[in-house]
Amino acid sequence: MIRPDAPVLLEVRDLRASVEDQPILHGVNLTIRAGEIHAVMGRNGSGKSTLSKVLAGHPAYTVTGGTVTYQGQNLLELDPEQRARIGLFLGFQYPVEIPGVSNLEFLRVATNARRQQGGAAELDTFAFEDLVRERLAVVQMDPAFLERSVNEGFSGGEKKRNEILQMALLEPVVAILDETDSGLDIDALRIVAGGVNQLASPDNATLLITHYQRLLDLITPDHVHVMAAGRILRSGGPELAHELERIGYDWVDQELALAEVG
Amino acid sequence: MVATTLAHTWEDLAGGPVPSRRMEDWRFTDLAVLTAIEPRPWSGGDPLASLQLPAGVSRLTDAELDVVAGQTLAHTGCDGHWPVRLNAHASPVRLGLRVAAHTASQPLALQFDAGDQGELLAVHLVLQLEPGASLQVAQRVSSTGVGVVSLVCEATLAADARLDWGLVAQGQTDAALLGHLAVVQAPGSALNLTAVSAGWGLSRLEPRVFQAAGAAHTRLRGLQWVDDHQLADTHSLVRFEGPDGQLDQLHKTVAAGAGRSVFNGAVQVPQAAQRTDAAQLSRSLLLSDRARVDTKPELEIVADDVKCAHGATLSRLQQEELFYLQSRGIAADQAARLLLAGYCQDVLRELPAAAAGWQPLAKQLLEP
Numbered sequence: 001m002i003r004p005d006a007p008v009l010l011e012v013r014d015l016r017a018s019v020e021d022q023p024i025l026h027g028v029n030l031t032i033r034a035g036e037i038h039a040v041m042g043r044n045g046s047g048k049s050t051l052s053k054v055l056a057g058h059p060a061y062t063v064t065g066g067t068v069t070y071q072g073q074n075l076l077e078l079d080p081e082q083r084a085r086i087g088l089f090l091g092f093q094y095p096v097e098i099p100g101v102s103n104l105e106f107l108r109v110a111t112n113a114r115r116q117q118g119g120a121a122e123l124d125t126f127a128f129e130d131l132v133r134e135r136l137a138v139v140q141m142d143p144a145f146l147e148r149s150v151n152e153g154f155s156g157g158e159k160k161r162n163e164i165l166q167m168a169l170l171e172p173v174v175a176i177l178d179e180t181d182s183g184l185d186i187d188a189l190r191i192v193a194g195g196v197n198q199l200a201s202p203d204n205a206t207l208l209i210t211h212y213q214r215l216l217d218l219i220t221p222d223h224v225h226v227m228a229a230g231r232i233l234r235s236g237g238p239e240l241a242h243e244l245e246r247i248g249y250d251w252v253d254q255e256l257a258l259a260e261v262g
Numbered sequence: 263m264v265a266t267t268l269a270h271t272w273e274d275l276a277g278g279p280v281p282s283r284r285m286e287d288w289r290f291t292d293l294a295v296l297t298a299i300e301p302r303p304w305s306g307g308d309p310l311a312s313l314q315l316p317a318g319v320s321r322l323t324d325a326e327l328d329v330v331a332g333q334t335l336a337h338t339g340c341d342g343h344w345p346v347r348l349n350a351h352a353s354p355v356r357l358g359l360r361v362a363a364h365t366a367s368q369p370l371a372l373q374f375d376a377g378d379q380g381e382l383l384a385v386h387l388v389l390q391l392e393p394g395a396s397l398q399v400a401q402r403v404s405s406t407g408v409g410v411v412s413l414v415c416e417a418t419l420a421a422d423a424r425l426d427w428g429l430v431a432q433g434q435t436d437a438a439l440l441g442h443l444a445v446v447q448a449p450g451s452a453l454n455l456t457a458v459s460a461g462w463g464l465s466r467l468e469p470r471v472f473q474a475a476g477a478a479h480t481r482l483r484g485l486q487w488v489d490d491h492q493l494a495d496t497h498s499l500v501r502f503e504g505p506d507g508q509l510d511q512l513h514k515t516v517a518a519g520a521g522r523s524v525f526n527g528a529v530q531v532p533q534a535a536q537r538t539d540a541a542q543l544s545r546s547l548l549l550s551d552r553a554r555v556d557t558k559p560e561l562e563i564v565a566d567d568v569k570c571a572h573g574a575t576l577s578r579l580q581q582e583e584l585f586y587l588q589s590r591g592i593a594a595d596q597a598a599r600l601l602l603a604g605y606c607q608d609v610l611r612e613l614p615a616a617a618a619g620w621q622p623l624a625k626q627l628l629e630p
Contacts, residue, residue, distance in 0.1 A: 056589050059581065084591035096586040100604025106587070109600070113591035149604070166590060 001035040001202060002222045008033050009071055009205050010055075010174050016065035017054045024050045026230035027066065032174065035202040039216055039241060040209050042227035043249050048209045049093060051227070052178040056090035057083050071173065084110075085117035087173030089166075091180050093209075095159040098150035103162070106150045107132060111169045135168040139195045157188030164195040175199070176207045181215035193218035213245040228252045275301050276348035290524045290556045291495045295463035296438040299410055301352075302381045309355055309374050309383065318367030319397065322358030322388065330358065331388055334416035338444040338470040338499070345440035345466065349414040354384035361395035363420075369398040371616045376437065378407020387415040391423035391451075398426040400616035405437035405462070413441035419451035419478070426454045428617035433462030435490055443469040449477035449504070456612040457496070458622045460487035465494040476504025476535055484513040485609035487626055488521025488553070495524035502535035505565075509540035514609055516602065516626075517546065517553035528560040529570065536567045544574040547605055603627045 012030040016023065024047050032038055042048045054061045055068065057080035068075040075083060098106070111131070112122045123131060136143060139161040151159050160180055167175055177196065181189055196219055200206055208215060216224075216238065224240040225232045226249075233255060234240065269275040280297060281288040315321060322330070335341040355374075361367050376383040391397055403411045411433075419425055431439055439462050445453055459465045471480050486494035500509050515523040523546065531538045546555040559572040579601055587597035606623060613622070621628075 058585055079594070080585060080588040081591050081593050081597075084589055090589050092586065092589075096580075096582050098583055098586070098601065098604055100607035101600050106590070106600070109592055109596070110587075110590035113593075117591070170590070 003033065003035055006033040006035050006202075011069040012055075012066070013068075014066035015051070015054065015063070015068060017050060017061050017063050019050065019061050023064065024230050025054065028231055030225065030232065032205045032207060034205060036223060037200060037206045037219060037221045038208065038223045038225065039221040040207065040225045040227050040232075041211065041241060041244060043252070044211075046227045047230040048227045049178055050230075052090055052176045052207075052209050055176055056080055056088065081113070084170070085114055089170055089172030089175040091163040091167060091175065091177040093179040093182060095151045095163055097152045097154075099152050101150050103148055103150050104129075104132065104146040107146070107166065107169055110166065114170045132169065135165060138168045138198055139164045140191050141165055156183035157185065160184060160188065160192050161195075164192055168195065168199060172204065174205050174207065176209065178209045179211065180208070181210055181212065189215065190218060213241050216241045226252070229256055269301060272297060272301055272348065275351055276344055277351055278344060278347060281344050287497065290522070291466060291493065293464065295436070295493070296410060296440070299380055299408060299438065303353075304381050304383050306377055306379070306381065306383070309385070310357060313357070313372070315359070316368030316370050318361055318365045319370055320360050320362070322360055322390070324356075327356055327358040327388060330390065331356070331386065331416070334418055334444045334446050335414070335442070337446050337474070338472050340442055340444060340468065340470055343442065343468070345412065345468070346414055346442050348440065349384050349386060349412045352382055352384035352412055354386040354412070354414065356386045356388075358388040358390070360390040361392060361397045363392035364394040366396045367398075369400060369614060369616055371400045373402045374404070374411065374413075376403075376405040376409030376411045378405070378409060378434075380408040382410045382412060384412040385414070387413075389415070389417040389425070391417070391419045391425055393420040394422045395420070396424040398614050400428050400430075400614040402430045402432070402617065402620050403439060403441070404432045405434050405439075407434055408436040409434075410437065411439045411441070413439065415441070415443045417445045419445065419447045419453060421448045422450040423448070424452045426614055427456070428613040429455075429457040430613065430617050430620050430622045431457070431459040431462065431465060431467070432620070432622060433460070433465060435461070435463045435492060437462055438464040439466070441467045443467065445469070445471045447471065447473045447478040447480065449475050452479040452481070454481045454612070456483040456609060458485045458609065458613065459494055460623055460626060461492070462494065463492055467496045469496070469498045471500045473500075473502045473504065473507040476502050476507040476538070478507055480507070480509045482509070482511040482513070483609045483612045484525075485515075485606055486523055487516045487518075487623060488523050489519040489626070491520050493522045493524070497526045497528075499528040499530070500540070501530040502538045502540075503532070504534055505536040505538070507535060507538050507540075509542070511542040512609065513544045514606065515544075515546040515555055515557070516549065516605070517555050518549040520550070520552040522554045523556070525557040526560060527558070527572070529562070529572075531561075531563040531565050531568050531570060533564045535565045538565060538568040538570065540569070541571040543572070546574075546576045547602075548576060548578050599627055
């Protein structure tokens with residue numbers, strides 16, 4: 001939903017970042033307003049996953065230039081946990097398995113950290129169980145997964161559902177979903193996409209990082225960006241994703257070569 | 263009876279020189295925390311005064327104890343070990359218990375606290391499980407300040423007996439624990455021994471399990487946590503003296519600060535022990551660059567038709583796991599504690615309910 005007067009939630013300006021002294025992002029610009037769904041597409045190695053990790057504050061990445069403003073505050077000076085508490089969410093491409101830590105306990109601690117930030121009371125074990133059972137419906141997840149260790153032994157689809165369950169509990173303002181469609185069969189993809197659609201509202205925004213059109217058949221983006229060599233090369237509406245599906249990414253190389261010459 | 267005087271030195275008391283690091287079994291284990299304490303007799307009263315025996319457990323008489331005490335130590339070859347001799351010469355509190363044949367006893371809780379007065383609390387425990395008997399023991403040894411605990415435990419499991427034994431050892435930086443846990447198992451018996459130790463300046467535990475004719479199940483779980491300048495050492499030995507025995511052993515370590523952890527896991531499979539199925543895994547987590555872990559499997563396999571697996575891992579807290587938790591709003595220190603609790607969980611959950619109630623590692627895992 002595009003509303004030109006909607007408040008800007010996330011403003012990325014000339015963002016540059018490197019990992020192990022290797023520059024990956026070379027000046028990314030992106031403005032996300034409330035109510036919008038954005039898709040960042042691109043080939044492997046284009047920098048799209050790096051963008052998501054830098055926004056979430058992954059310690060392995062160093063920001064070397066540019067600014068990121070989230071609801072008026074400097075996001076880059078915040079720890080990852082502070083970013084999460086004020087409503088930034090990263091859905092992982094490869095959700096991490098944590099043996100010995102109960103999924104239910106993890107979800108409760110995370111939910112309470114977010115609630116406390118917003119001034120809401122902590123949920124005790126019983127109140128939280130009620131909430132989590134209600135939110136399980138968003139991703140049609142079996143309650144048995146609550147009793148297991150975080151993501152341990154989950155299939156690819158179960159891990160992604162668990163990510164969206166976390167999103168449903170944390171109620172983020174800006175959700176970044178990194179390759180949420182990877183490794184999903186069509187049924188799991190439908191469930192996950194359905195969850196994302198349910199959670200989208202005029203007050204929040206979603207940034208989908210994806211390789212393929214197939215996720216965008218189920219979640220219609222308002223803006224599509226093509227990323228290559230660490231910057232956004234082209235932006236457009238949903239038709240850009242369809243065009244990419246048709247012509248592939250080969251034009252990217254030509255455009256990059258031209259940029260080099262120019 | 264409690265002795266009124268002790269020798270002036272640990273050497274005099276035990277009747278032999280304190281083990282030095284020139285001895286292979288003590289190569290990584292410095293007894294400085296022990297020798298810094300002057301041997302003083304226990305004056306804290308009878309630690310068994312409030313002992314309540316559950317239904318199904320009876321107490322051996324002194325005469326019976328005189329006969330059986332030491333038999334398991336001799337069988338498992340540790341009667342001459344320095345910590346065992348020290349225990350014998352320190353007038354230990356003796357407790358002998360029997361579970362009658364085909365009796366399933368109620369859980370037994372035993373607690374021994376060495377206090378903080380720099381005294382030596384020596385305990386000699388003898389457990390006898392008759393054929394088909396079963397017993398669950400939750401045992402706690404602790405020290406609230408300067409103190410020494412000398413623990414010698416002997417258990418015999420007759421055919422088809424089952425012993426679930428949880429030992430929680432919670433010490434202090436100025437305290438030392440020397441423990442021997444000797445078990446002889448008859449065929450068909452099952453031993454499930456879980457030992458958790460944390461906080462001691464020096465902790466040395468020696469579980470020694472002999473399957474006298476093989477064909478028994480032995481399950482060992484160990485967890486030791488060292489911080490500051492603490493040292494924890496587990497020397498385990500499992501020996502199969504007949505065929506078809508099984509061992510499942512997991513030993514875990516958390517080494518923080520300038521702590522030192524030693525694990526030496528010996529498994530002996532002589533010619534008679536065909537079709538033995540033994541697995542041993544040692545896992546260590548290093549939380550600091552100053553901490554040190556020495557871990558060594560020691561498999562002596564003579565029989566040819568056996569399955570013996572062993573492995574050792576050493577790791578640090580994983581950055582990806584920490585970041586995942588942080589990205590959900592969980593602060594870095596709380597995230598680290600959650601990961602550590604998760605790491606310890608597969609040993610802690612094996613403790614009998616009463617032992618879990620003592621909240622081992624609460625100080626390490628719950629305090630910010």
